[in-house]
Amino acid sequence: MQIQENVPLKNHSTMRLGGTVRYFAEITQRSEIEEAVTWAVEHQAPPLMIGGGSNIIWRDEGFEGLLLVNKIMGYEEFAEDDFNTYITVGAGENWDSVVERSVKAKLSGIEALSLIPGTAGATPIQNVGAYGQEIANTLVSIEAYDLHTRQFVTIPAADCAFGYRTSRFKTTDRDRFFIMSITLHLIKQNPLPPFYRALGEYLSTHHKGETYTPAEIRDAVIDIRSHKLPDPAKVANNGSFFANPVISAQLLPQLQADYPDIPHWPTDDPAFIKIPAAWLIEQAGFKNKHDKETGMATWKTQPLVLVNEKANTTADLLKFRDKITAAVAEKFYITLQQEPELLP
């Protein structure tokens, strides 16, 4: 393990903004973790682990700690029988390569999570989800290093407190566990309809035949996503910048009085409904908005995605964010919640 000093953080966020980190190291093997944590304690530099930086924003002030980028690789497949297969994947593996590999093996369970940027180890943090699947559906367990006990632990999925874009790793146990690997349960069976609405609509016009292989679902998701979302390798962004707000169902008639066409979906709890944040942002006047003052913009085909066109600082991004949240709050009395994490 090699420790570098004063490394620019913008290279570790797909939004490409932020100050510098005091200490920096890549972790390529499980055994390096204890060494890194001991070093961090000795140097009074709080350790923080990240993957591909696709869901984080760094403060302009930087980070006076030890940033560890997880690069632990590995992909092991264990077929229990003709139907059930388990895969254990190193946390530093590129997530989409994991999906590609499992789909090639004709395994189903994560094909709708195609093209989500970042690493396998980060998927449990916010319970990544897309097109009707989320990692909680297939996750069996996580292997992690517990910073409280300084031991490696295995955490079963049932103990992860998964919810919509959340888990215990984002809430009660934030910064406690460094994830080393994840184990998923996949099945050798074609995915069955009904599919998530946008995916079902796409398949109804693009798909011939009555069955759907995991590879066909992956291709469909890749096609939909590539038309809707910017590639973070080319355009600086963090994907959806806001979560879809969940509001009391009792508020709906009031909103409908002014906006009869307001889109909304039910949630698991009938007392609450979900409103698409993209619609609120568009209605608040931020469709394909290019803000000269901050150098930030909303993406032309998806206003939920904020893109860094010419911003120089995280302060610029946060100013643009505040313009959007204020406009939405003023018009709809709804507070948008930010999805990417502002660190440290």
Ligand SMILES: Cc1cc2nc3c(=O)[nH]c(=O)nc-3n(C[C@H](O)[C@H](O)[C@H](O)COP(=O)(O)OP(=O)(O)OC[C@H]3O[C@@H](n4cnc5c(N)ncnc54)[C@H](O)[C@@H]3O)c2cc1C
């Ligand atoms: C264009 C685009 C589209 C996106 N689409 C989706 C989507 O459809 N659905 C969705 O859910 N998300 C989406 N995202 C968000 C993002 O891709 C996911 O949250 C992804 O899991 C982040 O992975 P990462 O490796 O980049 O994590 P990072 O951004 O590096 O880290 C995210 C968080 O996880 C923690 N972390 C990362 N690795 C570890 C580890 N090994 N151990 C402990 N903590 C760790 C970090 O400390 C941080 O808190 C999108 C992002 C972009 C840019």
